[in-house]
Amino acid sequence: MSQPRRTSRHRAWTVLTLPALLCALAACSGGPASSGGADAAPPAQGASPTPSGPPGTLFDTFHYSGPDDPSLTAHGWQVRTDGGGPGIKDTWSTSGAGFPSDTTAQGGRVLQLQASTDGTGQGTRQVEVQSTGKNLFTGTFAARVHFSDKPTSGRNGDHVVQTFFPISPSDSSADYSELDFEYLPNGGWGSVGPRLDNVSWYKADPPDRVSNTLKQRLEGWHTLxxxxxxxxxxxxxxxxxLFTSSGKYVPREKMDIHFSNWFIDLPFTGGPRTWGMKVNWFYYKAGEAVSYADVQKTVDGFYSAGTHYINTVPKS
Structure with missing residues (x-):
């Protein structure tokens, strides 16, 4: 049985500095893509422009210095800080988002999402990183994600949800669309974990969706x-x-990508604990069904070329 629908979310937009704004406009309009990410050096004067990469492609290895890195915003990502749900409302914070080195990751860097709680609303911090382009529709969405079966510190037992999903910019849209990977190591909503839920949505309120559950422990790295x-x-x-949906349970409008680590409820106090989730890379190919093997081959090629970021997806 699929989970109840998350409650409404409201977007909080970050104001761009002029350099970041110019960079974002260039990326969104199909201008030269960065091949060096946040730590790339600018091209030498008179050098040829960096190739823009394959058309209809978004790829990112999350080589950023932190939530305030201008390149993160310029590349179309935002760390959520607004109110609303899902989970413990009004607890979204940038404090759990980071981009550390990680020897277990391809290329040695990750997006780290750490959700923490002491069992009280005041002591809870949830974390979500989302894209802001509103321009991803049909095609292939892929990410290498590290799930956790237990907290990195503190007592186990929380009903935590570790997620990767494209979703409509508005829950109230007439063409609402959402496609979920949600891992619940300890279950939730009355279910027993571990479980990986895949859910395809047609309508948010009242909920109209189809789903499938894989009951398997998934600690570690996986390509979704x-x-x-x-x-x-x-x-x-x-x-x-794992699962296929069709009929009305397919995307009907363009979406954003979200990576999120949040709590369904607060089942006990019991002192502070922190839950970790990591993202190695994200890849999107517009209008094409790309096999798992070809996804990995393409990603390997980007890493071999030292490419940390590409965006050649049309803005609209």
Whole structure:
């Protein structure tokens, strides 16, 4: 059984500095893509422009210095700080977002999402990083994600949700669309964990969705792929197909990408604890169903070329 729908979210937009704004406009308009990410050096005067990369492609290895890095905003990402749900309302914070080195990750860097709580609303911090382009529709969505089965510190037992999903910019949209990977190591909403839920939504309120649950412990790195093509959506984990939806349960409008780590409820006090989730890279190919093997081959090629960021997806 799929989980109840998350409550409404409201977007809080970050004001761009002039250099970041110019960079963002260049990226969104299909201008030269950065091949060096946050730590790339500018090209020498008179050098040829950096190739923009394959058309209809968004790729990021999250090589940023922190939530306030201008390149993060310029590349179309935002760390959520507004109110609303899901989970413990009004607890979204930039404090849990970071971009540390990680020897277990391809390329040695990750987006780190740390949710923490002491069992009280005041002592809870949830974390979400989302794209802001509103321009991802059909095609292939892929990410290498590290799930956690236990907290990095403190007592186990929280009903935590570690997620990767494209979603409509507004819950109230007439063409609402959402495609979920949600990992619940300890279950929630009355269910027992561990469980990985895949959910395709047609309507947020009242909830109208179809879902599938994989009851398996998934501590560690996994490649999550969603293909939305030709009237169906297919979810796969490390190349193994898990679930397919069709009919009305397919994307009907362009979406943003979200990575989120949050708590369903606060089942006990019991002192502070922190839950970690990591993202190695994100890849999107517009209008094409890309196999798991070809996703990894393409990503390997980007890493070999030293490419940390590409965005050639049309703005609209």
């Amino acid at each position: 792929v969603i293909t939305a093509m030709n009237g169906k959506v297919t979810y796969s984990l490390d190349g193994k197909e």
